[in-house]
Amino acid sequence: MLDERKLAVLRAIITDYVENSEPVGSKALVERYRLDVSPATIRNDMASLEEEGYLTQPHTSAGRIPTDKGYRLFVDRLTTVKPLSLPEKRAISTFLGGAADLDDVVSRTVRLLAQITSQVAIVQYPIVSTAVIRHIDVIRLHPDRALLLLVTSTGRITQAHVELPVETPDADVEAAAVRIGAAVRNLTSAQAVRALNELVRDSASDTVLPPVVNAVTALLAADPTTRVVVGGVQNVARFGDDFHAAMEPVLEALEEQVVLLRLLGEARNDVTVRIGHENEHVGLQSTSVVASGYGMPDDVWATLGVVGPTRMNYPSTMASVRAVARYVGRFLAEG
């Protein structure tokens, strides 16, 4: 059903459509791409491709445009992600190089991604559970309440409130903090939870320890504040003329942390693409998402990616996302 030439035709149509945003016809196709056959032949191929759902016509007797299915085939079989050029790599490296702390790394990354892809960038903060705990701190703000701080090796700070028995002396609180700190330092989230369980078992009499430990465990386990940062929203305005209508739902979706987290999907250390209707969220069904996990090899910390129109340059976007993901992972692993 799909011989070589038909695939070439599909590839050419997508390339052309991505570049010019106009339905592409048989004649223009043979002129611009060296297909070495006549327009009539191409027409037959196009009709066949349309039959099978890879192409569609906006209206009778206009050119063809790719469907989501067409893009999918293109991404899966017709393209290879080219590595970035040396200057591009160097640009990424220097741009990230100046980062001071974790916030800075994330915000630089999101700006960088948005800029080099001209799309909307999304970066998830590294997940605490795969990093190592550096420090725990309990700060008494009120007689009956304390602030719990947790610092990880990636520089990330999470916090929670702890209710305390009112009459607890400050010294006891401090002692509890010290004990917990000693117990979990340099452990991963999973190890820390185990260590804390033991700690509580060994000191059942203590009144301060349990509430604090519970709070720490909750922070470690649920990791409820997994944050997502968005950048380059202004690029939505450039998604295309046909986008002016569908713009509001897209902007709306980008405001919802939950939607974004779902969008990035489960983390994997390679580039994944979700095209048009493959996205669950209705507001984003005329967009595509290109995402990638980042972290160390075999240890994914979080995901980053971009959102753009389905009519996007997939090879170059995928290359950019992959490159940025690798650099960020490497950068965080070092510092």
Place this chain on the structure above:
Amino acid sequence: MLDERKLAVLRAIITDYVENSEPVGSKALVERYRLDVSPATIRNDMASLEEEGYLTQPHTSAGRIPTDKGYRLFVDRLTTVKPLSLPEKRAISTFLGGAADLDDVVSRTVRLLAQITSQVAIVQYPIVSTAVIRHIDVIRLHPDRALLLLVTSTGRITQAHVELPVETPDADVEAAAVRIGAAVRNLTSAQAVRALNELVRDSASDTVLPPVVNAVTALLAADPTTRVVVGGVQNVARFGDDFHAAMEPVLEALEEQVVLLRLLGEARNDVTVRIGHENEHVGLQSTSVVASGYGMPDDVWATLGVVGPTRMNYPSTMASVRAVARYVGRFLAEG
């Protein structure tokens, strides 16, 4: 030059234009608003108002629309900010009531503001310098580097890195942290800086104290991380049909923290309005900004506000911004 009736005409035109987004003519005006004169009379007044720069015509023989100057007069002299209704007040109160920590308060506020005004909301984090220091912490991440944490009474956490002499024992670092903490606890930023100066003077021999103190002072003084949060960006899509062109620069401006901070302006505890070209930023000259400081009476912590089209409902927007600012201030003062 501006008798009562002309002002009434201007008010009617703005009211009508805000509602219908269409240039308004003399006939429609006398029909919809009880002006008790003939269209011809209104025409004379309109011509005069145009002469003086309060109105303009999109093209000859269309109706008139207000200029920035017209809106300015309207805001300054033709409107009074009405207090919100009881249900509205209650809605604000319950929406903010459930907030857990500072981040939560800010994010709820920005969502609330965006929703009730249908515009883009901007909320600045409370400035550290007017709050009181609750806790200071120094966490050694590397032999030559430590993380400095600063927690204020509003629950805000700021951080910085400190370079340390490599051979410093952990105990010294801890001791320095304790001394500094004791010196500045429950002081405002300004008081703390003074206290730290004394501390350094009294212990000139110490090698650890100075770098840490310097870092703390820098955090307190420069307050470089004054953050701004934006929400309701999807509302830009509703600013109006004529906005599709000017949309990208607006979105771009909303991404720049610096621009936003400038936009909110110096904090004052009442509502200020900046209309169209009164904004410095070129991308925002077809928008208006309604902002207000918030905090305790006579003690402004930060600013919040909304960005919308110049053709907005000023009285209701101003009322909403004022109400939210007051509630947030009160809420933070209590908790």
Place this chain on the structure above:
DNA sequence: ACTTGGCACTCTCAGAAGCCGAGTGCCAGT
């Protein structure tokens, strides 16, 4: 001096008509 009705004028907008051209599908011929 202000207000009003009348009137001529301007200019946009919506719809109709018509042409152009790009593109298609199909068929017969190589």
Place this chain on the structure above:
DNA sequence: ACTGGCACTCGGCTTCTGAGAGTGCCAAGT
């Protein structure tokens, strides 16, 4: 299996037209 030819379709652009809304101005009325 490919190609050239041909009839056909249909959206987009231009032009034209009429309708309608709105204006500015003037002369007359209060």
